[in-house]
Amino acid sequence: MAGARFALMPLFMDRHDFADVTAQDVARDHAADLKIQAKYGVNYLTYWFDYGRQATFCLVDSPDAETAAKVHEHAHGHVANEIIPVDQAAVESFLGKLQHLPAPGEIVTESAFRTILFTDIEGSTAMTQEMGDVAAMDVLRAHNRIVRTALADLHGHEVKHTGDGIMASFESVTKGVECAIAILRALDEYNETSDNHPLGIKIGLSAGEPVTEGDDLFGATVQLASRICDQASTSEILASNGVRELAIGKGFEFVDRGEVSLKGFPEPVRIAEVRWRG
Numbered sequence: 001m002a003g004a005r006f007a008l009m010p011l012f013m014d015r016h017d018f019a020d021v022t023a024q025d026v027a028r029d030h031a032a033d034l035k036i037q038a039k040y041g042v043n044y045l046t047y048w049f050d051y052g053r054q055a056t057f058c059l060v061d062s063p064d065a066e067t068a069a070k071v072h073e074h075a076h077g078h079v080a081n082e083i084i085p086v087d088q089a090a091v092e093s094f095l096g097k098l099q100h101l102p103a104p105g106e107i108v109t110e111s112a113f114r115t116i117l118f119t120d121i122e123g124s125t126a127m128t129q130e131m132g133d134v135a136a137m138d139v140l141r142a143h144n145r146i147v148r149t150a151l152a153d154l155h156g157h158e159v160k161h162t163g164d165g166i167m168a169s170f171e172s173v174t175k176g177v178e179c180a181i182a183i184l185r186a187l188d189e190y191n192e193t194s195d196n197h198p199l200g201i202k203i204g205l206s207a208g209e210p211v212t213e214g215d216d217l218f219g220a221t222v223q224l225a226s227r228i229c230d231q232a233s234t235s236e237i238l239a240s241n242g243v244r245e246l247a248i249g250k251g252f253e254f255v256d257r258g259e260v261s262l263k264g265f266p267e268p269v270r271i272a273e274v275r276w277r278g
Contacts, residue, residue, distance in 0.1 A: 011087065012068055014080035016056040023049050023113030023209055026056050027173075027246050032075035033058075034249035042071050049113065114217065115176030115207045115243065116225040117156070119147055119183065120165040122200035122234045139199050140164070142190060146201075150182040159217055165201075165229075169217060173207055173246040180205060180237045181276040187235065204229025205239040205274075207246055227262040228271055237274035244272040253278075 018026075026049045033044045043061040050056070058080070062068035065083045072079050121143055147166045151158055154175045159167045170176040180203045191198050206228060208221030224240055232238040244254045253275040259268035 010062065010064065010085055012060050012062055012065055012083050013086045014058045014060070014068065014072075014083035016058070016078055017081050018054045018056065018078075021054060021056075024242070027113070027207075029072075029076045029078055030058075031245055031248045033071050036075050037071050040067050040071050042068055044068075044071065113171075113207070113209050114221070115170040115173050115205060116210065116217070116222055117168045117170065117176055117180060118162075118165060118204045118225045118229040119143070119168075120162075120202050120204075120229050120232075122202055135197065139197055142194070142196065142199055143201060146186045146190060146199075147183055150179045150186065154179040154182065167217075167222070167226075169210075173243060174250050176205055176207070177237075177239070177243065177247055177250070177252055177274060180274060184235055184237065184276055200234035202229060202232035202234055203237045204232055205237065205243050207240065207242045223264055224262070224269065227264065228269075231260055231262070231271065237276060238271050239274055241270040241272060 026047065030044065030047050037044055041063060045059045045061060047056055047058045058072075060068045060071075062071075065085070068083060069079055121140065144161070144166070147168070148158065150156070151166075151168055154170075155172070156168045156170050156175065156179050159169055161167075168179070170179065183201060183203065187199060187201050204225045204227070206221050206225035208224070209219075210217040210221040211219040228238045228240060238257065239254070247254070254272040255275060257271045257273050259270045262269050
């Protein structure tokens with residue numbers, strides 16, 4: 001397990017016992033903590049949500065337990081049932097089944113909550129007709145290599161290949177957005193150095209609780225990511241407003257794109273662009 005001590009303040013872990021709470025509810029609370037924590041000199045590093053047990057655990061750097069509790073109290077009012085000091089060895093014991101110690105601000109969840117990412121090769125049908133099947137397959141393989149490399153680097157899970165794109169999921173909102181950015185940066189490098197037909201990729205992101213069946217994911221969260229991807233232009237990342245809210249404090253730049261009407265959704269949906277160049 002990788003990961004060094006995040007800060008020099010004492011490290012605490014707290015536990016919240018809930019009833020009838022969803023992963024989205026907990027994520028909103030965490031985002032509220034991040035908005036005000038600097039006022040108290042506190043750093044809420046990450047959290048874990050166990051849907052089955054209806055329990056949330058927060059890992060926090062704080063001068064003391066009382067100050068950490070004040071952040072929860074003033075941000076959303078959900079004060080922990082218990083908060084204890086821990087050292088890194090204890091944290092690693094708690095996270096034994098994870099492969100890495102989360103980075104500051106990274107959200108890890110033990111529930112059905114996922115960040116969903118869709119890629120789509122722009123103009124794939126026209127490209128195949130123009131180039132022929134063999135050349136078009138070379139471009140598709142380049143897409144697959146770029147996306148799968150980013151997924152491997154950022155702990156993403158490939159759910160399925162859609163023919164002209166890939167659907168993937170992440171337990172961390174941070175990693176999902178980072179992966180989208182990594183894909184388009186690698187795409188730029190590929191297009192600059194390759195003699196093949198230029199490759200255009202667009203990306204859509206959403207976050208929520210998809211329905212799991214076998215190795216696949218279904219439901220409104222998946223449909224939303226797919227529809228948002230359809231709205232994107234070449235080399236553009238569009239995300240649901242939920243992704244934008246959950247990424248508060250993570251260092252990403254979002255630009256509000258307003259509300260759009262999406263097929264299958266009765267109400268307009270607010271989306272945002274993730275800025276990745278610069």
